[in-house]
Amino acid sequence: MLATTVDILHQLDGENGEAILISPSDEKVVTKNKLLQLFQDVRKMPVAIYSIVGAYRKGKSFIMNLFLKYLEGVAKGKTNNDWKETNNTNLGGFSWRGGMEPNTKGVLIYSKHFVIKNATGQKVAVFLMDTQGLFDSETSVTECSCIFALSTLISSVQIYNLSQQIQEDNLQYLQLFTDYGQALQKRGTKHKNRYSFQNLLFLIRDWPHKTTSYGWEGGERMLNKVLEVGPHTDGGLKSIRKYIKASFENVSCFLMPHPGKKIAQREDGNHMYVDEDMKPEFKLYLNALAEDLFSPQKLSWKKIGEKPANGQNMIDFISATLPLFDPTTVPTIGTLLESAADLTAKKVLADCDELCKQEWQKLSNSTNFFGEEEIQTKSMEIENKLLEHFNSHMLLGDQALKAENEQTMLEKHRMRTSVFKQGNTEKISKHKEQYKRDVEAAVKWYRDELEQQMNRKTDVDRFDGKILEKLGDAIELKILKQFDHTHHDSMKIKYQNRLKEKVGHCFRDLSSRIDLEKKNAKDSMKKLTHECFRVFKDFVQQTEAEKAKKDKLTEIYNQAKQNAFKKFDEESKQYSSAFTETYHKKLEQQISELQNTEQALWNAQKEKARIRFFQNINDAQLAYKKKKDKEEMRSKNGYLNPKELDQLHKKCQAEAEKCLQEKFPEWKEEKDFSSSLDEFYETQYEMLKHNNEAIKNKIILAFKASAVTCVKEYNYQMAQKILAQINESEHTKKHQAALDQALDKFEKSHNGRNLESEKKKHRKELCETIEKEHQRNVETLAKQKETSMEIVADLRGNCLQTYMQHMTARLANPVNDERFIQVHDYSSEQALLQYDKATYIKDEKMKNEMRSKLIELIEEHQSKMLESNKNKQITEQCVDDELLDERIQKKKKKALAGFNASINEIAQSLVEPFQSQLERDLQKFAMQIKIDNRKKQKQMQMFADNCVLEIYQDMQKKCSEVGIAC
Ligand SMILES: Nc1nc2c(ncn2[C@@H]2O[C@H](COP(=O)(O)OP(=O)(O)OP(=O)(O)O)[C@@H](O)[C@H]2O)c(=O)[nH]1
Ligand SMILES: [Mg+2]
Incomplete structure (x- = not known):
């Protein structure tokens, strides 16, 4: 059994550490104190625990002390082989000695930790753990299992110390111990690691084969060979190897050379350490191993629940783990024979279970489902196979053990049968679920696809039932084909039919939705058409007065039409023009009909008004003329200046309009009317x-x-x-x-x-x-x-x-x-x-x-x-007076004749122009003033006479000038 007291097995020379026994037999307080002592300082620091386990007297404590020495050397700044102080004959930390008697008791952790930075620079507290040697005559298999399991559970690196080689029994024990550990672990811890244990290092001491090099390289070759599962490997061995690989996160191997006789063959109790006693080869690989194990790259911290464990976690973890190994409650393992029988039974059971599992697995892998009877038959078949295997392999152990294991095997088989049944049921329900999901997915896909494709259609096509039908058929065909291709079992037809049914629902649903949509669209278009027509009518009505006044009928209709169609276009945007065309035409027709009716009405009114206007315009014109005559009379037909004339015209115009206003008040509203009156005014004004x-x-x-x-x-x-x-x-x-x-x-x-x-x-x-x-x-x-x-x-x-x-x-x-x-x-x-x-x-x-x-x-x-x-x-x-008279008379006659001739000549030339002047004047007077002609002529005669007189006088003067006496 494990030691139950805290033993300070060895005090290092002047160093301050001690090996602390971790024992499940301790009181909780004691354990707590020990753990506090160990992890107090590193409560928040990740912890790495390097443990060693193996057969007794194989140099475990010796090598752990060397690691301790190495770590202390490193802590002191020493490197390479410097850490092995040659003059120091003390090698302590863990108790070790020569001789045949087992030395180390229980599981011990060296109290002093060594802080090493890992590859990421994070500080890790490294602890070393030594364990009691296995397989001595005093230690039971249960104890061995406990030591191995406890140290493996606590440590982050487990060094499986073996001598010269890895034997099959080493592996079998390893399986036994780890199995035991796992069983206890399952009992006690809630933490679930992917692997049960972390690192396993096969440390082969005294490696005798020179052909394979020492160290990691040889170790790897060795390990591969040992763990290799070949075609001829026994089923049991195969499972051990698989088991080891599956239980440890990392498995490695290091081959150590022999340390030399002086180390190996020391006297009982001798723990004097002399560096020279170790063979250089040993020192070399020891150094290499220590360097590698504690190198930042290989430094492996303890993980609990896949997370790095710090000191506090270790306190909690070890506190929780130790009670599992309480000697009073821990499961016991018999002798080796018993263990072998147990192991055999266990293996046979495991094989049978594997066989059973495989048989049921074959059935499970099948896509088919099984009925109750069918499963019962299959179960019997498998049971027979299992019994056959069990009887042929269960060679060790007594009948009771066999019977017990057979029952266990059958029980397991029954369990597997029921698991299969359950699996079968689950498979059926899963399958059903899958079918349902597939059906749902197919239906969804059908619905989405159909909807998407329909959404991509124009509204006219969308509302065309035939297109929907055609599309629906095509998509349905496609998904049924896909469904048919995906499933190959008896349920298929049922779910295919269900799929068809659901697709049908889906189609009808979409069809009725589209129908509703179509109806809504039609209704909304009808409503819109109606509203737009109302817009048209309202606008026309609002502008009724305007329309009558200004003769803007066409303009108003155009504006009203524009408003109506603007609204129509804006509010029918969501629909295609092909869809809205009918309603557009309908609106156009309604507007056109109303416009025609209104136009006819308006034309009739206009014609009526025209007739009335022209009936009354004559009166108005008459009123104008009357007024004009009256005014002219008043002005006695005198000349009027432009202003007066304009006033007269305006007065007459006002009179005319007054007359028109009395008889036909609406005349001003009609442009034609007023313009025709304007023409009249214009003519009158011109006149x-x-x-x-x-x-x-x-x-x-x-x-x-x-x-x-x-x-x-x-x-x-x-x-x-x-x-x-x-x-x-x-x-x-x-x-x-x-x-x-x-x-x-x-x-x-x-x-x-x-x-x-x-x-x-x-x-x-x-x-x-x-x-x-x-x-x-x-x-x-x-x-x-x-x-x-x-x-x-x-x-x-x-x-x-x-x-x-x-x-x-x-x-x-x-x-x-x-x-x-x-x-x-x-x-x-x-x-x-x-x-x-x-x-x-x-x-x-x-x-x-x-x-x-x-x-x-x-x-x-x-x-x-x-x-x-x-x-x-x-x-x-x-x-002579007479002669004189005669001469005078002659002269007188001559002068008179000359005078007369001159008179005639002068009178003719002077009178003529006056005569013509007179004639012209008389004519002018006669024409212009129309006065009494006779009086005029008389006046003219007088005038002419006067002129003749003037001419005569003038002539007289001329005559006198020329010397003619008148
Ligand atoms: N052959 C051989 N002997 C070694 C080796 N290392 C140490 N020894 C010797 O083996 C003897 C036992 O050493 P321990 O370290 O006490 O061995 P142990 O495995 O711890 O023994 P227990 O505590 O009884 O289980 C000592 O005399 C060591 O000198 C080695 O590598 N090979
Ligand atoms: Mg020891």
Whole structure:
């Protein structure tokens, strides 16, 4: 049994560690204290525990002490072989010694840990564990199993210390111990590692075969060979190997050379350590092994539940594990024979179970399902096979053991049978579930696929039932084919039918959904069409007044239509144009029908209104004309300035519109009506303007005619005055009076309203004309005066000539003075009488002046004649009076003839232009003023006479210039 006390087996030389016994027999407190002592300092640090186990007296404690030495050396900074201090003969930590007697007792952990960083730099507390040697005569298989199992459970690395080779029994024991450990582990721990144990190192001591190199390399070769499962490997061995591989996370092997005789053959109790005693080869591989085992790369920490265990975890874990190995309750294992029998039984049972498992597995692997009877038959068959195998292999052990194991085997078989049954049932239900899932998946796929494909269709195709049917059939065919291909058992038909049924449901569901969708779509389109039509109607109604007023019917309809279709397009976006086309057309038709009806109605109304308008427009026009006539009457057909004319037109227009408004108030709302009235207004206004213009022309003509009349009258008056041979101042007075009279008459002839400028213009022209006439008259008067003086001079000359003739005639012969005075008086009287008789000289003043002058001349001639008479008296014989008379008469005749010829010639040339001028004027007067022709002619005659007089006077003057006496 394991040691029950804490033994400080060996105190290292001066070192501060101790080997602490871990025993299940300890009180909990003791164990706790020991564990605290061990792991107190590394409660939070991952822990690695290196354990060694194996047959007694094989150098386990020795090599663990060397590892301890190595670790301490490393801790002190020593490397390679330096750690083996040659002068130090102490090798301690764990108790070791030479001799045959077993030494180490129980499971011991060295209290001092060594902190080593692993490959990731994490600190790991390394502990070393030594165990009691196995297989000595005092240690039972149970104890061996406990030692092995406990140390393997606690450690992270288990070194299976073997001598010279790995024997089959080593493996069998290994299986036994690990099996035992696993069984206890299962009992006690809740932690589940993938592997039961972590690292197993086969450390082969004293490796004798030189052909295989020491160390890891040889160890690996050795291990492969041992653990290899060949075709000829015994079934039991195979299972051991598999078992080992399956139980340990990592299995490795290291071949150690022999340490040398001095080490191997030391005396009993000798634990003196001399480095030189070890063969260099041994030292070399020892060093290599220590370096590798504790290298950061190979450092292996303890795992609990797959997690790194720290000191605290180890306290808990070991505390929980130790009670499993309580000697009073721990399961016992018999002797080796018993164990062998047990092992055999165990193996046979395991083989039978494996066989059983395989048999049932074959059936399980089959896709078929089995009924109750079928399973019973199969079970019997397998049982027979198992019994056969059991009887042929269960060679060790007594009958009781055999019977017991046979029962166990059969029990296990029954258990497996029921497991199979359960599995079969589960398989059936799983299969059913799978079928159900497959059916569901297929149905889902069918539904999704059908829906997706249908969703990709346009709404028209989507609503076409035939397309859905065709698609549904195609997809159904596809999934049934797939289903048929996937399943190959008796259930298939049933679930295929179920699939068909569900697919049918699915199809009907989608079909009815699409039908509903179609119905909804149609309904919503109908509703939309209706709403859009309402939009159209509302817009038309809202603009009713506008429509009537402005004749915007088409524009309004277009706008309303645009609004309606805009709404239609926006709200039917979700549908294709192919689907909405029908409704679009329907809306169009509705709108068109309404539009036509409205248009017809509107046309009728319009026509009615037109008829009414034209019935009333005549009255309006009449009202206009009446007003116009009235206004014209009021203005006495006088000329109107543009403003007045416009006002008149507007008044008339207002009258017309008033009339229209009374009879047909809606007339303004119709553009045609107002425009036709506008045309009338325009014509009327043009006529107004034309008439006004004619009035203006008439007035202007009247102005002109009046001016001409005034000029004529002026001329007439002035001609009278001129003929009367008035003097200049009188003439000026008369001119002013005649001018005033003419202007007064002109002024009175027309009031000149609205044509003041024209009147002024014509008045000015009149003044200018009269002024010209006046100037001419002044000239005429001046000429007349001149002519009168000439005439008077001529008269005076004639009278003087008469005097002279009388004198000459009576004084042909010289007379006495008396006679002379008589003759003179008589001649003078005759001359003056002649002078006074001349009535054509109107200028009395001038006539008197000339008379006095005549008298003066007569007196001059009297004195001359007196003198001549006297002279005659003296020269009586000098001149014949008759001859003189004759000569004078001849000259007179010649001059008169010349005068007459000259008169004729001059008169002809001067009168003609005046005559034509007169004719033109008369014609003009006759045409323009339509006055009494006869009166005009008379006036013209007077004028012509006057002109003839002027011509005569002018001619007289010319005659005098050329020396012709008139
Ligand atoms: N042949 C041989 N002997 C060794 C070796 N290592 C140590 N020894 C010797 O074996 C003897 C037993 O050493 P221990 O270390 O006490 O052996 P143990 O396996 O711990 O023995 P128990 O504690 O009784 O199980 C000592 O005399 C050692 O010198 C080795 O590798 N080969
Ligand atoms: Mg020992």
